Amino acid sequence: xxxxxxxxxxxxxxxxxxxxxxxxxxxxxxxxxxxxxxxxxxxxxxxxxxxxxxxxxxxxxxxxxxxxxxxxxxxxxxxxxxxxxxxxxxxxxxxxxxxxxxxxxxxxxxxxxxxxxxxxxxxxxxxxxxxxxxxxxxxxxxxxxxxxxxxxxxxxxxxxxxxxxxxxxxxxxxxxxxxxxxxxxxxxxxxxxxxxxxxxxxxxxxxxxxxxxxxxxxxxxxxxxxxxxxxxxxxxxxxxxxxxxxxxxxxxxxxxxxxxxxxxxxxxxxxxxxxxxxxxxxxxxxxxxxxxxxxxxxxxxxxxxxxxxxxxxxxxxxxxxxxxxxxxxxxxxxxxxxxxxxxxxxxxxxxxxxxxxxxxxxxxxxxxxxxxxxxxxxxxxxxxxxxxxxxxxxxxxxxxxxxxxxxxxxxx
Numbered sequence: 226x227x228x229x230x231x232x233x234x235x236x237x238x239x240x241x242x243x244x245x246x247x248x249x250x251x252x253x254x255x256x257x258x259x260x261x262x263x264x265x266x267x268x269x270x271x272x273x274x275x276x277x278x279x280x281x282x283x284x285x286x287x288x289x290x291x292x293x294x295x296x297x298x299x300x301x302x303x304x305x306x307x308x309x310x311x312x313x314x315x316x317x318x319x320x321x322x323x324x325x326x327x328x329x330x331x332x333x334x335x336x337x338x339x340x341x342x343x344x345x346x347x348x349x350x351x352x353x354x355x356x357x358x359x360x361x362x363x364x365x366x367x368x369x370x371x372x373x374x375x376x377x378x379x380x381x382x383x384x385x386x387x388x389x390x391x392x393x394x395x396x397x398x399x400x401x402x403x404x405x406x407x408x409x410x411x412x413x414x415x416x417x418x419x420x421x422x423x424x425x426x427x428x429x430x431x432x433x434x435x436x437x438x439x440x441x442x443x444x445x446x447x448x449x450x451x452x453x454x455x456x457x458x459x460x461x462x463x464x465x466x467x468x469x470x471x472x473x474x475x476x477x478x479x480x481x482x483x484x485x486x487x488x489x490x491x492x493x494x495x496x497x498x499x500x501x502x503x504x505x506x507x508x509x510x511x512x513x514x515x516x517x518x519x520x521x522x523x524x525x526x527x528x529x530x531x532x533x534x535x536x537x538x539x540x541x542x543x544x545x546x547x548x549x550x551x552x553x554x555x556x557x558x559x560x561x562x563x564x565x566x567x568x569x570x571x572x573x574x575x576x577x578x579x580x581x582x583x584x585x586x587x588x589x590x591x592x593x594x595x596x597x598x599x600x601x602x603x604x605x606x607x608x609x610x611x612x613x614x615x616x617x618x619x620x621x622x623x624x625x626x627x628x629x630x631x632x633x634x635x636x637x
Contacts, residue, residue, distance in 0.1 A: 229316055230257050233302050235279040235295050239271055248274070250291065252298065254325075256318040259388045259434070263322060265298075267291055301325060317388055336432045337384040339376070342369045342423055358489065358515060368419035375401045387427045391437045395420070414443045451571055452580040455589065458482055460567050462527065470551075471566075474559040477550055480531045481578035483586060484522050485601050488575035489514045492550040499524075499547075513602040520602040525586075 232255045237248040247268035254261050269291065273282045279295060281288040305324045309316045317335055346365045349357045375398055376385055385394070395417075402408045402416055427433045453461075462479050466472045481491050490513060498511040507529060509522040524532075532547055540549035550556075553575055560573035571577070579601070587597045 231306050233299050236276060237269060237271060237274050243268055254318045254321050256316055256321065257389060259318050261318040261322045315386060317386060336387045338387055338390055339369060339373055339384045341387060345423060364415060365419050368416045371402065371406060371416065372398065387432050390424060392441065395437050395441055410446045414445055417443060450580045451577050452584045453571065453577065455585045457569055458581060458585065461563060464567055471559055471562060473549065474551065474556055475563055476531050477548060478560060478578050480528045480548065481575065482581045483525050483528045484509060485579055485582035487515065487579055488553050491548060494547045495545055496547065516602060518602040520600060522600045
C-alpha cells in the first residue's frame with residue numbers, strides 16, 4: 226500500500242508583524258501535498274527566530290516555553306498520525322489539525338470522489354428528459370464504474386478523498402481507459418470530461434484547493450461522419466419491403482433523413498410541433514431534447530407523406546406522438562438489414578439520417594451553412610462545418626472544374 230507523506234513545519238510571518246514588532250508563529254501540517262496552516266497565537270522577535278531549526282534562539286523563559294511547545298506539538302501530531310494510520314482511518318491535513326486542537330471532526334466528513342459522483346449522478350437521473358438525456362446519465366455512471374475499478378486496482382481502496390485527486394491520478398485514469406478499457410481517443414475524452422466536471426464542482430464548493438487538470442489538455446480526433454447520398458436515400462425510400470417492422474424502421478429513418486431531427490426528437494414529435502406559416506407551408510418547430518435550441522424545419526414532401534401514412538396509427542392515439550418510433554437499439558439493428566437489402570456498403574444508424582440531411586439534402590443542394598445550422602438546432606455554424614468538410618460530391622465537383630481549367634490552359 227502506498228505510504229502517506231506527512232510533515233509538520235513551524236515558521237514565522239515576517240510580512241505581517243504585530244504592533245509590538247514581533248512576528249506570529251504558525252504551524253503548517255502537510256499530508257500528501259495538501260496543507261493547512263494555523264496561527265498558534267504565539268509570537269517572537271524575528272531576529273531571534275531560527276528557521277532552520279524551527280526554534281527561538283536564546284535561553285529566556287519565553288524562548289524555552291515556545292521551544293517546548295513546538296517540540297511537544299510535533300510529538301503529539303506524529304502520535305495522532307501514527308494512530309490514524311494503524312486504524313486505517315482517513316488521514317488529511319485538516320483532520321490532523323482538528324484532532325490536534327480537539328475539534329469535533331464529525332461535523333463535516335471529508336468528501337470522497339465516488340460518493341460525490343454518485344450524488345451527482347442521482348441528481349442527473351432525476352432530471353432525465355429535462356436537463357439530461359438517458360445516454361448522458363449512463364455515460365456518467367460508466368465513468369464512475371471505471372474510476373471505482375481503477376481505485377481498487379491501483380490503491381486497494383473502495384474510494385479516494387477528493388483531496389487525493391491530483392494530476393497523477395488524472396493521467397492514470399486516462400491511461401487505464403486507453404489500455405484496460407481499450408477506449409478510442411474521443412471516447413477517452415468524454416470520460417475525462419465527466420471526471421473534470423466533478424473536480425470543477427469540488428473546486429467551486431472549496432472541497433479541493435487545486436485543480437488536478439492543470440496542464441492537462443484534450444485533443445479530439447476529427448471523426449469522418451458517415452452519410453448517404455441523395456441517390457442512396459431514394460433507393461431506400463423506393464425499395465419494396467415485405468416485413469412490416471422493416472417498413473416502419475425505413476420510414477422513420479427516411480423521415481429523419483429529410484428533416485434532420487435527432488432520433489430522440491423524432492420519437493418525441495407531437496402534433497403541437499407542426500405549424501403552418503401565412504403561406505400555408507408546414508413547418509416543424511421543436512426545441513432539441515439535447516440542447517433546448519429551437520429547430521425550424523420546413524417539411525418536404527417525403528416526410529409529409531410519411532406523416533400522412535401513420536396519421537391513423539393506434540400508437541398516435543396511445544402516446545400522443547406523430548410516429549410509432551421503436552427504441553434506438555432496435556432501429557440500429559434493423560437498419561443493418563436495410564443496408565444489406567439495398568446493397569449499401571455503409572454503416573447505417575439513426576444518426577446517419579441527421580448527417581445525410583445536413584450534407585446530401587441541404588448543403589449539396591446549395592442551402593447555406595447558416596440556414597442548415599438553424600434547421601438542425603445548432604447555436605452556431607461550427608458543428609455544421611463538419612458536415613461541409615466531408616461532402617465529397619462538392620469537393621469532386623470543384624476539382625473537376627480545376628482540372629477542366631488546367632486542361633484548357635495546356636491546350637491554348
